[in-house]
Amino acid sequence: MKSVSKEKLTEILETIASxxxxxxxxxxxxxxxxxxMPDEAEIKKIAVCLxxxxxxxxxxxxxxxxxxxxxxxxxxxxxSKIGFELSxxxxxxxxxxxxxxxxxxxxxxxxxxxxxxxxxxxxxKDVELLKIGAVGYVEKQSLDSFAKHVSNKLKTTLVYVGENxxxxxxxxxxxxxxxxxxxxxxxxxxDTIISSELKHSDVLRERENMNLIDAGHYPTENPGMESLKxxxxxxxxLDEENILFIHDDxxxxxxxxxx
Ligand SMILES: [Fe+2]
Numbered sequence: 001m002k003s004v005s006k007e008k009l010t011e012i013l014e015t016i017a018s019x020x021x022x023x024x025x026x027x028x029x030x031x032x033x034x035x036x037m038p039d040e041a042e043i044k045k046i047a048v049c050l051x052x053x054x055x056x057x058x059x060x061x062x063x064x065x066x067x068x069x070x071x072x073x074x075x076x077x078x079x080s081k082i083g084f085e086l087s088x089x090x091x092x093x094x095x096x097x098x099x100x101x102x103x104x105x106x107x108x109x110x111x112x113x114x115x116x117x118x119x120x121x122x123x124x125k126d127v128e129l130l131k132i133g134a135v136g137y138v139e140k141q142s143l144d145s146f147a148k149h150v151s152n153k154l155k156t157t158l159v160y161v162g163e164n165x166x167x168x169x170x171x172x173x174x175x176x177x178x179x180x181x182x183x184x185x186x187x188x189x190x191d192t193i194i195s196s197e198l199k200h201s202d203v204l205r206e207r208e209n210m211n212l213i214d215a216g217h218y219p220t221e222n223p224g225m226e227s228l229k230x231x232x233x234x235x236x237x238l239d240e241e242n243i244l245f246i247h248d249d250x251x252x253x254x255x256x257x258x259x
Contacts, residue, residue: 162211
């Protein structure tokens with residue numbers, strides 16, 4: 001059974017997405033955020049996920065993962081208290097010796113990161129990565145048909161606003177419906193944005209200027225983590241069966257629609 005040192009794994013992950021790319025607020029939250037291994041440890045199994053949920057940790061424990069690589073840091077805020085939900089998760093990690101390595105805003109901006117994967121999966125051409133998100137083109141089409149296409153590709157229900165034809169599209173995995181990203185998209189003359197967590201005020205302000213497609217947080221970021229699993233596999237540090245991608249779209253399943 002192949003194994004990889006902690007140092008080598010860190011080197012590879014930093015090659016895929018340099019920690020220096022992380023947003024300033026995020027810079028202390030990248031890398032081993034839970035380190036259960038001495039420096040000389042050898043890693044035999046790796047799991048990759050978006051969110052460190054109880055299900056993900058339970059699956060990682062069954063798989064006997066030494067390291068769980070995630071996008072969202074489970075200990076995001078500096079903490080002096082650990083509540084019941086977090087302690088339940090950390091207990092699974094402690095009991096099973098699972099270290100947690102976080103790749104967040106550095107991976108969003110990496111060449112083969114979150115936004116690159118999202119652009120590819122929705123079929124954008126001539127993609128340019130931006131400081132936040134990415135921009136590219138599709139064959140000119142109606143918003144209805146493009147929204148349907150995005151829903152199929154990301155395997156999710158979605159909501160959308162607007163009436164303009166679609167040709168130049170900005171994407172941003174996660175919650176990028178904010179003033180900063182909307183300004184960037186507007187300055188690039190995009191006609192359509194795909195992101196998540198669309199707000200009432202964005203809809204009112206932008207509905208005539210740009211099409212806004214809210215495809216959800218998990219569906220817009222998860223393709224990046226699936227691609228990360230493939231990228232790690234390509235380094236051939238471990239046998240393929242010892243690297244596992246774990247899905248848990250708990251946030252989507254928890255939401256119910258009525259009416
Ligand atoms: Fe996110």
